[in-house]
Structure formats: structure tokens, C-alpha cells
Amino acid sequence: MTGLLFRSAGDVVSRLRRKQGLSDNELAKEAGLRVGTLRDIEEGVPPTDSQLQDLASALEYSPEAIHLLTGEFPERLQQALVEDPDRGLEALEEAYDVETLEQGPGGGLPEPIFSTERGKLYNADCRDVLPQLEEESFDLIFADPPFNLDKDYGEENGDDLAEDEYLRWSTEWIDEAIRLLRPGGAFFLYNLPKWNIHFGDYISRRLTLRHWITVDIKFGLPIPGRLYPSHYSLLYFVKGGSPETFDPDRLPIDTCPHCGGEQNDYGGYKSKMNPKGVNLTDVWDDIPPVRHKRYLHRDANQLSLKLLHRVIGMATEQGDRVLDPFGGAGTTYVAAELMGRKWVGTEIHDCSPIQERFANIDEDRSYIEEIEQDLNVLFSADAIDKRLEYKEEFGLNFEDYDLSESIERSGQERLGPF
Numbered sequence: 001m002t003g004l005l006f007r008s009a010g011d012v013v014s015r016l017r018r019k020q021g022l023s024d025n026e027l028a029k030e031a032g033l034r035v036g037t038l039r040d041i042e043e044g045v046p047p048t049d050s051q052l053q054d055l056a057s058a059l060e061y062s063p064e065a066i067h068l069l070t071g072e073f074p075e076r077l078q079q080a081l082v083e084d085p086d087r088g089l090e091a092l093e094e095a096y097d098v099e100t101l102e103q104g105p106g107g108g109l110p111e112p113i114f115s116t117e118r119g120k121l122y123n124a125d126c127r128d129v130l131p132q133l134e135e136e137s138f139d140l141i142f143a144d145p146p147f148n149l150d151k152d153y154g155e156e157n158g159d160d161l162a163e164d165e166y167l168r169w170s171t172e173w174i175d176e177a178i179r180l181l182r183p184g185g186a187f188f189l190y191n192l193p194k195w196n197i198h199f200g201d202y203i204s205r206r207l208t209l210r211h212w213i214t215v216d217i218k219f220g221l222p223i224p225g226r227l228y229p230s231h232y233s234l235l236y237f238v239k240g241g242s243p244e245t246f247d248p249d250r251l252p253i254d255t256c257p258h259c260g261g262e263q264n265d266y267g268g269y270k271s272k273m274n275p276k277g278v279n280l281t282d283v284w285d286d287i288p289p290v291r292h293k294r295y296l297h298r299d300a301n302q303l304s305l306k307l308l309h310r311v312i313g314m315a316t317e318q319g320d321r322v323l324d325p326f327g328g329a330g331t332t333y334v335a336a337e338l339m340g341r342k343w344v345g346t347e348i349h350d351c352s353p354i355q356e357r358f359a360n361i362d363e364d365r366s367y368i369e370e371i372e373q374d375l376n377v378l379f380s381a382d383a384i385d386k387r388l389e390y391k392e393e394f395g396l397n398f399e400d401y402d403l404s405e406s407i408e409r410s411g412q413e414r415l416g417p418f
Ligand SMILES: C[S@@+](CC[C@H](N)C(=O)[O-])C[C@H]1O[C@@H](n2cnc3c(N)ncnc32)[C@H](O)[C@@H]1O
Pocket: 124, 125, 126, 127, 144, 145, 146, 147, 153, 157, 158, 301, 302, 303, 304, 325, 326, 327, 328, 329, 330, 331, 332, 346, 347, 348, 349
């Protein structure tokens, strides 16, 4: 693995080619190479010196500039700077221009396939759309990219790549995401721990890591010879030293699903507990997998609305702008829409599940109402019912707890007066 800080020459060639709007056939022809050879190079096979020379001249760059863009400072270039400073400087200028060119706002945004008063969805590769968006214009970026597990999202979309290629593919959109984030804005990246180890290192050189959040969800089947994978990683960064908005919801006390009894012993602290519930921790074990047909909008990985509701609520305020480059079933977009945030999204494949979901957005609205019912209270409505049911049998009561927040939300009349 070359790691995230370096790109292969082929990767740079591929970026330059796409930037110039050339197909692989066109560039291969111009450079006098077979298209298969060019594809191999773009997939990471190192080009020979003469192939690189031909590709560079077809792209109207110097081979030295291409080397610089891979993140290397080749010995040849050091020599050139000593022996022929003008040529060395030219290469440096060219490489610098490409990076600036890639970062500057362009003029070619496609028409959105779908929009609402608050949001816009582009049916496109995020790597083509993100460079066209205005720098530092988002308060929250949430990304749940393909995990490179060879799922059927389509070819060359980050799910059937060699490890190095996947990491490089990821830096393309991550670099853009970082550029688009406002100072004080939050960047959340949901992925397997295996990948987030690399991204954590790469991104924390550019943003400030706030948390590695563990999202406790069983992946599916146990893997022979390995521990049963049962969590995802959610990286949480901010641009600059501190977040503009940090307003996490508080959760109800963890109770037994059968009788409503406390799972932890709060002993003499009951009366001192915050009536709005307990602090959110960096282990989230209350996020359900999306299995229920009513909420499942397509086959591939779809996140729970509860997760997006939590992230958006914690890191943004009403009217803030949210970006999610990997639309999927549009969970981020419906959450943002229903929570009064503006949003922008891209999805490279079929966008119809997202459009259909918006057509039935009331289903998601009622789920959010359900979620909110049990936030910022000491006892969930269900726990209150259970505790009343098993009051005598298990000696459960509410003595000492301050239930001022819980009563109103639960609609319970049997609890008062307090
Ligand atoms: C893991 S899913 C996202 C699921 C989403 N968070 C949800 O809850 O519905 C990843 C999505 O990214 C899309 N995708 C893959 N490569 C892309 C790219 N380069 N640009 C935009 N979308 C891409 C895939 O088609 C897939 O729908």
C-alpha cells in the first residue's frame, strides 16, 4: 500500500484526463498507446518513462509535473532544478496550476434531477459535482460511501477496487469535502473501522478530530476465524479548533425492555439526575438496522433515520447547509428537509428511490416524531408504561427522579402529581 498521501502516476493521468473532458480512448489515441495499456496505467500499473512522456505531452504537461502531483519529489527533478532551474520551476508552476484549477469553482454544474425548496439532488459522480460547489459553504458534511465490499453499486464507484485504489479514490472526494466545509463546520464519515483507521489519519492532518463514534450494529453473518464484527466507525471532525454548533440530544435512562427497570444502579444520585436524561456517549448502541419494510427504500445499505436525525441535530441549526455526496436512499436528505436544514446531494446511480421517498415523506416525518418523543427525557414513554405495569411485582417506582420533562412527553396521567 502506498498510503493516502501518495497517488500513482496513473491516478494523476486519470484526473487530468477527466479534467480535460477526454475519454480513455481519446487520450490513448493522442498518446499513441493501446487503450488497454492506458487503463492498466490508470489502475495503478506504473508507466514506463516513454509511456509517461507520451501521456504527458498528449495532456500538455511535463512528466515532472505529473511526478510532483503524485506527491513525490523525484531525484530527477531535484537535479533539473540544479542544472536547469527554469525547467524545474516550470514543472512546479504547472503542478501548482493543476491543483488550483481543480479547486477553483467551475461553471459546469449539471441540472439537478430533483429539488425541493430546501435541497438539490444531482444524479452524478460526486467527484464531478463537488469541485463546482462554492468553497466553505457547508455547515455539515455527512458521508456514507461504498465500503469497497464489491456490492452491486456499479463499476468504478468505490466498491470493487484494490485497496490502494479505494484509498486514492476516497481522497478525491474527501479533499473536496474538506474544501467545502465552513470553519467550525462538522464532517462525519461512516465506514468500516478497517478504512476509517486510514481516513482518521489522513483527515486529522487537515481537520480536528472530535470523536471516533462506535455505532454498535451487527454486520450480518459471523466470519469464520474472526471476531464477530459488530460495530461501524463514525468519524467526527470539525474545521478549525471548535465546532460552531454542538447540541447533542440527551437520552433516556437505559431500562429493561421487559419490565422498565433501570439497567444501571443510580443509587443516591436519582434526585440529582438531569430531568432531560443522560449524556450522549461516543458509543451508540440504540441505532436500529433498517429492516422494516415500511422504512426500507431499497436493497443496498441504508442508514437509520435515527442516526441522521442525531447527527444533523447535534451539528447544525435550522437553515444550515448539509451536504451528503453518497445519496443511496436519501436518508440524509429527508432528515435535513424535515429538520429545516438546506441540503445538497449527489447519487451516481438510480435516484428514483430518493424521489419516491420524498413523495411519501410523511412516513419519515412520523418516524422522526416517534424518535423525538423519547429524546431529552429521563424515561421513555415505553419504560414508563412498563414500570407502571410491573410496579408491584418488581417494586419499581419513580421516587426521587425529577420527571418534569418525562411526564408531558409520555402523555401519562397516572404518574402525577409531582
Ligand atoms: C452506502 S450507500 C449510501 C446510503 C445512504 N447513506 C442511505 O442511508 O441511504 C452509498 C451510495 O453511494 C453511491 N455512490 C457510489 N459512488 C458514488 C459517486 N462517485 N458519486 C455519487 N454517489 C456514489 C452508491 O450508488 C450508493 O447508493
